[in-house]
Amino acid sequence: MGAKIALFAFFMFFALCSATPTKPYTPCKNLVLYFHDVLYNGENAANATSAIVAAPQGANLTKLAPQFHFGNIAVFDDPITLDNKFHSNPVGRAQGFYIYDTKNTFTAWLGFTFVLNSTEHQGSITFAGADPILQKSRDISVTGGTGDFFMHRGIATIMTDAFEGEVYFRLRVDIKFYECW
């Protein structure tokens, strides 16, 4: 009888322990947020939330470069909202930069942080990775977090929710944390 319980305990714990290294593949936390980028074009200083600050030879800082904007770096401080409305009450700011990095299609490299400051969330989430812009949905890495997102890691699925010419775009970001602490 004791032996049976011991064996039961054995397999119970084998299950528990062996489950640990095989980390869970369902998110331990999930957030869907939108952010809105208005790029400075020389005429919209009051509304612009981002600006071109670097460009390849021959290009300027008020117009995205030819060749799929290859070589442009833009700095941004964009409002984050819970829904897709630009004028909704922001719950934080998306701050960082994007780099257009291909000459024959639209792709970007993103390094940015969501700084959340609302009744629901206090803390930061940092993202880094390649963004093949033309794909409907693309994944980038969530490399760290602070505050409510202390030590978190995960994957963010980005979708272009809307865009208007080369001045406005809105991204939907579905953040799935797989390490939550």
Next chain:
Amino acid sequence: MGAKIALFAFFMFFALCSATPTKPYTPCKNLVLYFHDVLYNGENAANATSAIVAAPQGANLTKLAPQFHFGNIAVFDDPITLDNKFHSNPVGRAQGFYIYDTKNTFTAWLGFTFVLNSTEHQGSITFAGADPILQKSRDISVTGGTGDFFMHRGIATIMTDAFEGEVYFRLRVDIKFYECW
């Protein structure tokens, strides 16, 4: 009797195993370091450890931009010291960049690495995240490490320890690793 020991073993291991996914919240390693940034302003080439390399339209590379320096990118190679003295023997270099990314307050986005090379520490620590400069103390993510800091992750608490105009600032960085390997 055997059953009791089995049950004891059961709960013992339950405690041990269940403790594993709930990772420890006390740092497994802690480092306090200072680094010193002297920004090039057109006249201090000999002493400068950093330089503005990108700016928004209309700004130049020897003076931080108006509107809270929004759009400036600075590259740096700053000495790291164990105490807050600029002339102390450096234990390494802080290398990377910062971006001023807000138009209505002072905030930055940081991507940099501590390259430590002393009798005590050999290896690198990489940081990424938002820095709301005006807050007394702010957290950013430690996303990776090499050498003595192989695979480490953690949180760095940054404090502006001193600054002189727009040319010199000194940051105190309290690095708390929660994943140490």
Next chain:
Amino acid sequence: MGAKIALFAFFMFFALCSATPTKPYTPCKNLVLYFHDVLYNGENAANATSAIVAAPQGANLTKLAPQFHFGNIAVFDDPITLDNKFHSNPVGRAQGFYIYDTKNTFTAWLGFTFVLNSTEHQGSITFAGADPILQKSRDISVTGGTGDFFMHRGIATIMTDAFEGEVYFRLRVDIKFYECW
């Protein structure tokens, strides 16, 4: 007898559980890849895979800056190959940027992603960290991944496999993942 099995179970599980926090130090996955960078110098527009987009005061965008290129930022979209031949069939693109960040030697700060798209690998691997270029072999952090490299972390050992003047260089990247999911 039951007690002995219980004790055996105890130590068995102690071994299993206690092994979990001490993560494995042999890679769970290993990849060796090459990437090839051809820097735009004003005359090689057709072949160039990267371009200088930021420079310190007084420097331009077709020639790397004096003082060990301190302050240059280059954006790249480089082919990745399985061997060291530039004309081998690419298995993906290395996309991101490097910053020359020291005035008295050659060092860089790298932020980039391998976007792999071959029969063997689909997914992205993101790197960040300091690159002391003149060292034969140097380690940087692998901070995240997507697709086949979902949530991966690791260390990449970079070696300069070849270079021609300041226009072409080829890097060998030995990626060792220690967290594989």
